[in-house]
Structure formats: structure tokens, C-alpha cells
Amino acid sequence: MSVLVSELQAPLAALLPQLHEEDTAVILTHLPRLYARLDHLKAAFSSSVQHSVAIKSNPHPEVLREIVTRGFGLEAASIEEVRRAIEIGCPAERLVFDSPVKTRLELAEVAQHSGVLVNVNTLSELERIPADAQCIIGIRVNPLTDTGSPERFSVGRNESKFGVPIALREEIIQASIHYPVRALHMHSGSQMRNLDAQRSALHSLGELAQQINIALESLGLQRRIEVVDIGGGLPSEPLTTTTQMMAYGALVHSIESLSPFHLVTEFGQWVNAECGLALSRIEYVITGSPDKLFIHLGADMFTRDAYTKARPFPLSLWTALGAPVTAAKSTYDIAGPLCFAGDYIARQVRLPHASEGHWLCIDHAGANTYSLWSRHCSRSVPAHWSWNGETVKRWTARQMISF
Numbered sequence: 001m002s003v004l005v006s007e008l009q010a011p012l013a014a015l016l017p018q019l020h021e022e023d024t025a026v027i028l029t030h031l032p033r034l035y036a037r038l039d040h041l042k043a044a045f046s047s048s049v050q051h052s053v054a055i056k057s058n059p060h061p062e063v064l065r066e067i068v069t070r071g072f073g074l075e076a077a078s079i080e081e082v083r084r085a086i087e088i089g090c091p092a093e094r095l096v097f098d099s100p101v102k103t104r105l106e107l108a109e110v111a112q113h114s115g116v117l118v119n120v121n122t123l124s125e126l127e128r129i130p131a132d133a134q135c136i137i138g139i140r141v142n143p144l145t146d147t148g149s150p151e152r153f154s155v156g157r158n159e160s161k162f163g164v165p166i167a168l169r170e171e172i173i174q175a176s177i178h179y180p181v182r183a184l185h186m187h188s189g190s191q192m193r194n195l196d197a198q199r200s201a202l203h204s205l206g207e208l209a210q211q212i213n214i215a216l217e218s219l220g221l222q223r224r225i226e227v228v229d230i231g232g233g234l235p236s237e238p239l240t241t242t243t244q245m246m247a248y249g250a251l252v253h254s255i256e257s258l259s260p261f262h263l264v265t266e267f268g269q270w271v272n273a274e275c276g277l278a279l280s281r282i283e284y285v286i287t288g289s290p291d292k293l294f295i296h297l298g299a300d301m302f303t304r305d306a307y308t309k310a311r312p313f314p315l316s317l318w319t320a321l322g323a324p325v326t327a328a329k330s331t332y333d334i335a336g337p338l339c340f341a342g343d344y345i346a347r348q349v350r351l352p353h354a355s356e357g358h359w360l361c362i363d364h365a366g367a368n369t370y371s372l373w374s375r376h377c378s379r380s381v382p383a384h385w386s387w388n389g390e391t392v393k394r395w396t397a398r399q400m401i402s403f
């Protein structure tokens, strides 16, 4: 039996027999994995670095509560995410607000929270900040660097809608003099591959922060840039002693221009992806060329995967009592339940011979899945459970979506 299957045996034996007939699919958060990843993230950087996990990667309130309870912060991409973070107890000084299209009303609301880091996306957003704002104001800078993110997730190129291009250095310095700016922010894109390019982008950001401080000092102003928020963007990876995250932490701390600043990160996918499992009952096994399994999750939950390129989720097959299926292997395409032709989460995968009533476990499905739930075909959102290493607990019931 593979390591992956043996690791899942206890949680799935606890979970699957408890499900009801209408639970055609279910989501499970694996808490020991989440705790291990958070610990690893903390260890990869110096202890003064604040890690605010991107809510958009998994906005389930219980997941957020677990993250906050363990001393981490949250990054919100909308006012709704800001409110959710505050509701579940995220301290203001660990909260970051990054929406690219904040309204005047939203800025007035968030400005009352002392210590929240609000990163403006354009210089014109600065004039909307209320004069009595209690929050920390940062400017999102576009480093104009290609860090190797897939094109759709890259935000650091010239035509990007995110941040003020670093080429507008003089405008950024002047804006930082005229408005109460105390932070700079950069997020180069998701699934970065080229960390050398990221190093040079971060170095330039640190240099710019130092130039702003020299300008403020020369004008006799007390205010300084104190915070540099370096965003997220590392792809998920297994936890070993030599992770890319460890290397990235060392790289960040080796950049001298960043050393005077309080650092903030905003990882999402790296933290959450491996902590989530999605499970679907197999409804139909259709023989043909190729054989197909029809399941109850597809482009509704795996939106990015169905519409772009599917991630290589580890798949395994289970009985309804939570035992691994050990039959000889067959090759299947895995079709989702939505009424469009591209709704497949995997093709040509080898799995034990499947039957109606078996369960397909889709592992490493904890990021950018539940948060992207699609209304297409109006299917219900599965119940969400957690595994704490000993028992399972239902966090939220299966929910009909509202319109």
C-alpha cells in the first residue's frame, strides 16, 4: 500500500461511514498537516516575520480560525474577507487588505482598524484614504519582473493591473512624501519558479523603501517606511528538510536592502493545498474508450483545473466503509457532474478497478478549490469536515447555494 493511502486510512475510516446518502461529496481539512505547514513556514523565516495567509486560497471560517489561533495573520482580498477575518478573531495588526478595487466606503471602514495594513493598488487610491485613518498605508509596487509564474497567474509584468510600476520610482517617492505611507508591498504572482528574478525584485523593493526614507529624512519628516510586505506565490511542495520554502526564507533574509524593515508574507497555496482532501462517491463507471468514472465534483470545485490545466492531484479509491480498494488497476478519465464538455479533473489515470458506491479521494485539494465554488448547474457545496489526528468533526453541513 502506498504511503499516501496508509496515511489516509485512519481519517477515511472515521469519516466515510458517517456520511448520509445525500452526501455525494465531502471536503476534509487535515489539521495535523496544516499545523505542520504553519510550523515549517514559521521556521523558514526569522521569528519577527509576520505571515498573513491569503484567505482567498481557503476561506472556510474554521480553517481561518485555526490559522489565527496559531499566531498567524490573514490577507484579505475584499471587504467581505476583511470582515470575516475580524469576525473570527484575527487581530488588526496581523490583517492585510489588498483588494485592487477598494471603494471609498470600504477604505473608510477599514481605516478605523488600528494596525491593519492596507495596500493601495494605484497612487490615486491614496487620496481616498480618510485623514483620520488608523490603519497602516502601503503602496503595492509592480516589480516588472517575470518570476516564472504561469501567464494567467503572473502579476509582475508590464501590462499587469496590479500595483504601481517600479519604473515610476519618482512618482512613488513623491506620493510617499505627500501621503502617510509606511509600507511597500509586492506580490509577483502565484507558482513562482524563478527565485533569482524574485530576489532581484525584492532587492529593488528594499532599495526603493530606503530611498523613500532618505527623502523623508531630508525633509525633516519623522515618518518612515517601516513595513515591507513581500506577498506569497510559492507553489505547494511536500515537507522535507530541504524545501523551497526554507531556501526562500534564507534568500529573503540574505537581501541586505530588506534588512531594516518589518517583513510580512502572504502565502496561500503553499499553506493550504496539501491540507485539504475532496471526496466524491463514484456514481457511474462507464466502460468505453477510455473508461470513465462519473463523480460529484468537477468544474464546480476544481474551476481553475477544468478551465485551464488540471493539477496532478494524488487520487485513491476507497470503499464506503473507508477501506482502500485493492482490486487490479484500470485506466480511467474522471468526469465531473457539470453540463459542459471540459468538465474533467483527470484523464488516463491508473486506479484500482472501480464500482458504483466506491469513493474517489482527491488529495492536495485544499487551495483555490472550495474558494472558487461555481454556481454553474447550481450544485450544493459539500459538507466540510476536519480530522485532528484522532477523530473527525463536521464543521459545516452540506449547503444549497443561494442566488
Ligand SMILES: Cc1ncc(COP(=O)(O)O)c(C=O)c1O
Pocket (backbone or CB within 6 Å): 054, 057, 075, 098, 187, 189, 190, 191, 231, 232, 233, 234, 266, 267, 268, 269, 270
Ligand atoms: C495579493 C496577493 N497576495 C497573496 C496571494 C496568494 O498567492 P499564493 O496562493 O500563490 O501564495 C495572492 C494570490 O492571488 C495575491 O493576489
